Amino acid sequence: MKKSKKAKIGIIGCGNMGRAIAERIKSIFKTVIFDKDAAKTRNITKVITAPNLTELVNIADVVILAIKPQDFNEVLGEIKNSIDNKLVISIAAGISTKYIEKILGKARVIRVMPNLLVKIGEGVTALCNGEFATADDLGLAQEIFDKVGTTIVLEEKMMDADTAFLGSGPGFHFDLLSRIEKERWPEFTENEFIPSFAASGEKVGFSREQAKLFAELIAKGDLVLLEELNESPGALCIRVTSKGGTTEAGLKELKGDVERLPNAVEAARKRAEELSNEAATFQAKRRRKVA
Ligand SMILES: NC(=O)c1ccc[n+]([C@@H]2O[C@H](COP(=O)([O-])OP(=O)(O)OC[C@H]3O[C@@H](n4cnc5c(N)ncnc54)[C@H](OP(=O)(O)O)[C@@H]3O)[C@@H](O)[C@H]2O)c1
Structure with missing residues (x-):
């Protein structure tokens, strides 16, 4: 895993959250984004727009899943074979790290719960790591979400x-x-x-x-x-x-x-x-x- 600012961050989903995160981190990290609705990424600047999910995963060292929980199965199924040993960060409410690990197969997963205030860089974001994520992975995830406000590391059972x-x-x-x-x-x-x-x-x-x-x-x-x-x-x-x-x-x-x-x-x-x-x-x- 490339360390810190050298890591390329890929964001899947350019909705409320994906876009807010991209806008806040793009001056620090090379950022690439993909949304199935191309119109949503059309006017975003200084962020690479990937043409599809596979390309995004190929470019990125870290993949942030900024999609709704109901879209998880489809997206995880599509990236499963190209995710290799990349760090996966999920921001979805109610999706456990175990669930993602089961589909992706021993993937390094960090679960993150940001709040609305990330829009103005004043978010309060809780993070917890999955079974296979390392301390460096957690550190990198914190570094990313420190750019959208304050972070706190919790045990997964505190996420609700x-x-x-x-x-x-x-x-x-x-x-x-x-x-x-x-x-x-x-x-x-x-x-x-x-x-x-x-x-x-x-x-x-x-x-x-x-x-x-x-x-x-x-x-x-x-x-x-x-x-x-x-x-x-x-x-x-x-x-x-x-x-x-x-x-x-x-x-x-x-x-x-x-x-x-x-x-x-x-x-x-x-x-x-x-x-x-x-x-x-x-x-x-x-x-x-x-x-
Ligand atoms: N909003 C909040 O305040 C908040 C706070 C904490 C956590 N979260 C979590 O953040 C996640 C995203 O929430 P959000 O409010 O940003 O949702 P959102 O505005 O609906 O954004 C999700 C985006 O992902 C796109 N998408 C769906 N399937 C895709 C695929 N296969 N490939 C690429 N893009 C795809 C959606 O397109 P379509 O609209 O066309 O489906 C939409 O543009 C959720 O899991 C939520 O639980 C949200």
């Missing part, structure tokens, strides 16, 4: 809690901000949101220091994002709330009350766990069908 706390946190914050006047946002965030949100992070398993640090980073990042996108918190909340997802489950418990944040994060964690189980069952069924 991470999805709920770091992933759905901005949605909860936007919902609460949408209920008060703009002048009060900074004071509300500092004095009410951050303490209650940090407590909810601790409740789902983060240490007190981690929960406090990440609550602060996320809350302040949310305010910058609102400013930069010039959108209302209500509109942003709707944008980050997928139907049947973790944020939606949390919002039902939040009920617009900052003190209910621990309930909201716990409900989101439960939903993340359910989604991971559903994904595992669905994938196992598909594997049996294919076999």
